[in-house]
Amino acid sequence: MNPEFLVHPSLSLGPSETQPSTLCDADLVDLVLRDPPSGAGRGATLLHALGGFAGLVNADPVELAGLGLDPASLAALCAAVEIGRRLVRPPQTRPTVRSPEEVCDLLRPLLTLSDREHFMLLTLDAQHRVHHIRAVATGTATAVALDVATVYGLALRLRAAAILVAHNHPSGESKPSAYDLAVTVRLMDAGKVLGVPLLDHVVVASDGYTSIFEELGYTGGSWRLPEPDAF
Numbered sequence: 001m002n003p004e005f006l007v008h009p010s011l012s013l014g015p016s017e018t019q020p021s022t023l024c025d026a027d028l029v030d031l032v033l034r035d036p037p038s039g040a041g042r043g044a045t046l047l048h049a050l051g052g053f054a055g056l057v058n059a060d061p062v063e064l065a066g067l068g069l070d071p072a073s074l075a076a077l078c079a080a081v082e083i084g085r086r087l088v089r090p091p092q093t094r095p096t097v098r099s100p101e102e103v104c105d106l107l108r109p110l111l112t113l114s115d116r117e118h119f120m121l122l123t124l125d126a127q128h129r130v131h132h133i134r135a136v137a138t139g140t141a142t143a144v145a146l147d148v149a150t151v152y153g154l155a156l157r158l159r160a161a162a163i164l165v166a167h168n169h170p171s172g173e174s175k176p177s178a179y180d181l182a183v184t185v186r187l188m189d190a191g192k193v194l195g196v197p198l199l200d201h202v203v204v205a206s207d208g209y210t211s212i213f214e215e216l217g218y219t220g221g222s223w224r225l226p227e228p229d230a231f
Contacts, residue, residue, distance in 0.1 A: 111168035123160035
């Protein structure tokens with residue numbers, strides 16, 4: 001596709017602006033909105049208000065409209081976000097996860113090449129089919145902070161029957177930190193109150209994975225479903 005098709009005809013863009021891999025996050029949003037790049041558009045303001053790409057992905061159209069987007073810009077941005085979601089998990093494919101191993105296999109292509117930690121939410125139905133995969137927080141190379149209310153606010157909005165969470169360790173070692181253990185307990189407690197149970201928290205790394213539930217002593221695997229031929 002001709003890059004000029006992607007931008008407003010009044011914009012004069014150099015080679016760096018027509019190569020998406022060279023652009024910062026704000027400039028990418030500016031191009032979607034057909035705003036002038038390099039700090040002159042609305043991208044930086046939107047990402048600051050929403051907390052980066054994770055917040056943009058989780059924002060609904062009403063929230064985006066409240067940030068001053070006109071209908072055309074709102075439609076373009078929502079379409080771009082939906083394209084990204086479909087690339088992560090085609091909507092017609094709803095895998096069933098029955099174990100931490102399958103969670104790791106599902107997320108490894110998305111996480112193991114990143115140099116930053118990303119915290120992912122998987123929403124499930126009653127048969128443990130994955131309906132949504134959402135990034136809810138992005139951190140540094142060694143840590144990611146998580147707001148429990150953000151996770152469960154999104155889970156409730158997406159009508160999850162249960163949830164799984166996962167994050168990556170760019171270091172390559174899947175051993176969870178003390179913070180990983182503590183935030184898992186907080187998520188478990190919130191899930192009990194809200195009636196949307198947390199089934200596990202899986203750490204994904206190049207050396208494999210770790211189930212934090214098993215680290216905490218929940219070794220019975222009560223959330224694991226039998227294989228299809230066992231029904």
